[in-house]
Amino acid sequence: xxxxxxxxxxxxxxxxxxxxxxxxxxxxxxxxxxxxxxxxxxxxxxxxxxxxxxxxxxxxxxxxxxxxxxxxxxxxxxxxxxxxxxxxxxxxxxxxxxxxxxxxxxxxxxxxxxxxxxxxxxxxxxxxxxxxxxxxxxxxxxxxxxxxxxxxxxxxxxxxxxxxxxxxxxxxxxxxxxxxxxxxxxxxxxxxxxxxxxxxxxxxxxxxxxxxxxxxxxxxxxxx
Amino acid sequence: xxxxxxxxxxxxxxxxxxxxxxxxxxxxxxxxxxxxxxxxxxxxxxxxxxxxxxxxxxxxxxxxxxxxxxxxxxxxxxxxxxxxxxxxxxxxxxxxxxxxxxxxxxxxxxxxxxxxxxxxxxxxxxxxxxxxxxxxxxxxxxxxxxxxxxxxxxxxxxxxxxxxxxxxxxxxxxxxxxxxxxxxxxxxxxxxxxxxxxxxxxxxxx
Numbered sequence: 379x380x381x382x383x384x385x386x387x388x389x390x391x392x393x394x395x396x397x398x399x400x401x402x403x404x405x406x407x408x409x410x411x412x413x414x415x416x417x418x419x420x421x422x423x424x425x426x427x428x429x430x431x432x433x434x435x436x437x438x439x440x441x442x443x444x445x446x447x448x449x450x451x452x453x454x455x456x457x458x459x460x461x462x463x464x465x466x467x468x469x470x471x472x473x474x475x476x477x478x479x480x481x482x483x484x485x486x487x488x489x490x491x492x493x494x495x496x497x498x499x500x501x502x503x504x505x506x507x508x509x510x511x512x513x514x515x516x517x518x519x520x521x522x523x524x525x526x527x528x529x530x531x532x533x534x535x536x537x538x539x540x541x542x543x544x545x546x547x548x549x550x551x552x553x554x555x556x557x558x559x560x561x562x563x564x565x566x567x568x569x570x571x572x573x574x575x576x577x578x579x580x581x582x583x584x585x586x587x588x589x590x591x592x593x594x595x596x597x598x599x600x601x602x
Numbered sequence: 603x604x605x606x607x608x609x610x611x612x613x614x615x616x617x618x619x620x621x622x623x624x625x626x627x628x629x630x631x632x633x634x635x636x637x638x639x640x641x642x643x644x645x646x647x648x649x650x651x652x653x654x655x656x657x658x659x660x661x662x663x664x665x666x667x668x669x670x671x672x673x674x675x676x677x678x679x680x681x682x683x684x685x686x687x688x689x690x691x692x693x694x695x696x697x698x699x700x701x702x703x704x705x706x707x708x709x710x711x712x713x714x715x716x717x718x719x720x721x722x723x724x725x726x727x728x729x730x731x732x733x734x735x736x737x738x739x740x741x742x743x744x745x746x747x748x749x750x751x752x753x754x755x756x757x758x759x760x761x762x763x764x765x766x767x768x769x770x771x772x773x774x775x776x777x778x779x780x781x782x783x784x785x786x787x788x789x790x791x792x793x794x795x796x797x798x799x800x801x802x803x804x805x806x807x808x
Contacts, residue, residue: 389780421787428736428790429755435733436648436756438664439657449639449668450632456672457630 392422529582620685652752683766747782
């Protein structure tokens with residue numbers, strides 16, 4: 379154990395700090411031997427008394443009731459703020475969870491559609507012989523189409539002749555190939571029937587679900 | 603404060619109870635806040651007054667500390683010290699900020715000892731002058747020593763608590779306090795030796 383300097387012992391003694399017997403005897407011996415040490419002890423004891431008196435003199439003045447009431451008001455306001463922020467945090471967590479669920483469902487649906495598209499790719503392009511009467515009665519051309527829709531002549535095509543023989547080919551067109559249609563999913567596609575002329579040049583087109591395509595296109599155009 | 607109800611089971615004040623009061627305070631218990639305020643405001647006031655010698659500033663500091671407590675109560679970490687040390691740490695920051703802003707490192711010229719008391723007896727005046735001399739001597743100490751005296755001697759913190767407040771080792775606190783006390787004793791002995799004539803009661807009271 380290291381020997382503490384005598385100044386430290388003097389102050390520790392004056393402050394009433396716990397000391398072991400050896401230190402106490404050493405201090406006593408120093409006081410007897412040196413008047414300066416004894417004087418230091420007296421000065422430090424006097425300082426302790428004065429500090430205690432100063433401490434006692436420092437009483438908190440009675441606060442005005444207004445101040446106390448204001449502090450209580452602040453407490454209530456702070457508590458209310460904490461409650462609101464907690465509620466907001468809970469709402470935020472719930473909203474984030476909901477958004478994550480929606481995103482997960484959307485991703486799953488997209489994956490499902492892509493997977494379905496790949497599986498039907500082999501059979502998506504099929505040709506069936508038909509005649510030009512398909513233009514006036516499109517329902518008879520493709521039996522699988524629930525609601526018949528009309529063919530639209532393609533620009534820059536030779537046009538449709540009533541007497542000619544045409545083939546209808548079911549295709550799946552990537553949405554990204556349309557110049558004005560921007561779908562949420564970049565790999566989405568649309569089913570359509572292409573009317574091929576006898577020379578093999580597409581003459582007209584009809585979408586299986588035209589509403590979806592054109593409504594999306596119109597909405598995107600409006601946004602732009 | 604109003605609406606303070608007496609709860610005997612909670613009146614046995616211990617250091618650990620402060621943490622419980624703080625927990626209840628965070629949960630919105632008004633009584634817990636009032637009780638903590640009642641128990642700790644004295645120490646905060648004494649510390650702030652010892653550091654500034656201004657009753658008004660000390661009261662402001664006390665209010666500020668409890669307002670900060672309302673905002674930052676959740677930041678208290680029991681592993682880093684007691685609530686008392688934490689509050690005094692807040693008080694220290696507030697005091698240092700105020701002193702920095704107001705440049706009142708010494709309050710000799712602008713000392714504000716609160717409202718003037720009725721004319722006291724000569725003994726009282728003598729005692730008050732001695733206390734004023736001591737307080738002035740404390741304010742004349744370098745800031746680190748002043749903090750050590752205010753925390754250990756006036757707010758009666760242990761060395762460990764003081765070390766938590768000041769963010770330094772216990773040995774540093776001890777040495778700062780010892781140097782501060784040695785300086786104070788020397789200055790007070792010098793003042794006493796000069797035996798400055800005391801002002802008469804009528805001079806003091808005008």
